[in-house]
Amino acid sequence: MGIVQNNYYSVVFLFSPLWCYGEMGKTISETNLVNHQNCFIFDVQVMVVMRTWNTSKGTTVQRVLFGRSNVYMLFNETYRLLVDTGAKTDGKKLLRRLVSTGKPDGVIMTHTHFDHMGNAGILKDRYAPVFIVHEAEKGYLESGNIPLPEGSCRWTRFISRLGAEKVPHWFQSRGVRADIFFRERYNLEAFGFNAYVLHTYGHSPGSASVIIDNEMALVGDALMGVPGMLFPPYADNIPAVVQSWKKLLDTGCHTFHPAHGFPVGRKKLELAYKRRTH
Numbered sequence: 001m002g003i004v005q006n007n008y009y010s011v012v013f014l015f016s017p018l019w020c021y022g023e024m025g026k027t028i029s030e031t032n033l034v035n036h037q038n039c040f041i042f043d044v045q046v047m048v049v050m051r052t053w054n055t056s057k058g059t060t061v062q063r064v065l066f067g068r069s070n071v072y073m074l075f076n077e078t079y080r081l082l083v084d085t086g087a088k089t090d091g092k093k094l095l096r097r098l099v100s101t102g103k104p105d106g107v108i109m110t111h112t113h114f115d116h117m118g119n120a121g122i123l124k125d126r127y128a129p130v131f132i133v134h135e136a137e138k139g140y141l142e143s144g145n146i147p148l149p150e151g152s153c154r155w156t157r158f159i160s161r162l163g164a165e166k167v168p169h170w171f172q173s174r175g176v177r178a179d180i181f182f183r184e185r186y187n188l189e190a191f192g193f194n195a196y197v198l199h200t201y202g203h204s205p206g207s208a209s210v211i212i213d214n215e216m217a218l219v220g221d222a223l224m225g226v227p228g229m230l231f232p233p234y235a236d237n238i239p240a241v242v243q244s245w246k247k248l249l250d251t252g253c254h255t256f257h258p259a260h261g262f263p264v265g266r267k268k269l270e271l272a273y274k275r276r277t278h
């Protein structure tokens, strides 16, 4: 079963530039979103897709995109920080959602794969937010061209190499200037958050997670939230992914929000970490 799921998600990942995920509410137009806020579909969308979480210290996190690649927004009274920009195919949807959330002051990149930085260019044009990225991926953010990650099993290794050889242009994005870059951690105090960005590499060289109030973490592709699959099917450095899981557990966070799938509880990650290390 695990192998079947792994293969399925590998194919989804590789062919995702063509993938327009049918998340709930995809038929809602911008007009509906803005003017018909009492309609049932809008309520479902707000509850299911644009779900909001609050930490005990009052930080709000909202999921802005859900499905192909999750995108989150951190809020306080003054600032809004977007975490990732999603796949290019979700660009219009993202801009519609930002009409209701408000413009982002900054964008934190968990990493620069095409399904996370696909809309960096249009966001920079429209809102001019500052872009925060790990220094190992500064060049990739600016060129829009990061190498495809290695597969973490034989099948995904094959898929990754095939993609890199045959259709490399599918995985390129429009580059943007990196305004802020960091090495091990970057404190978000300057934006009024009790939060920081932590280097949790392995999936890619500069993969990073946003740690909020030491309660919630937005982890990008450091782990998956797909039923039956926690380990990323693609990773440049497999042992480093496991070490990054330890770093994430050491933060004390109780919930980990991946860029693909659903939130993962601490116990599930602890169990997976133990299985990988014992």
Ligand SMILES: [Fe+2]
Residues within 6 Å of the ligand: 111, 113, 203, 221
């Ligand atoms: Fe990725």
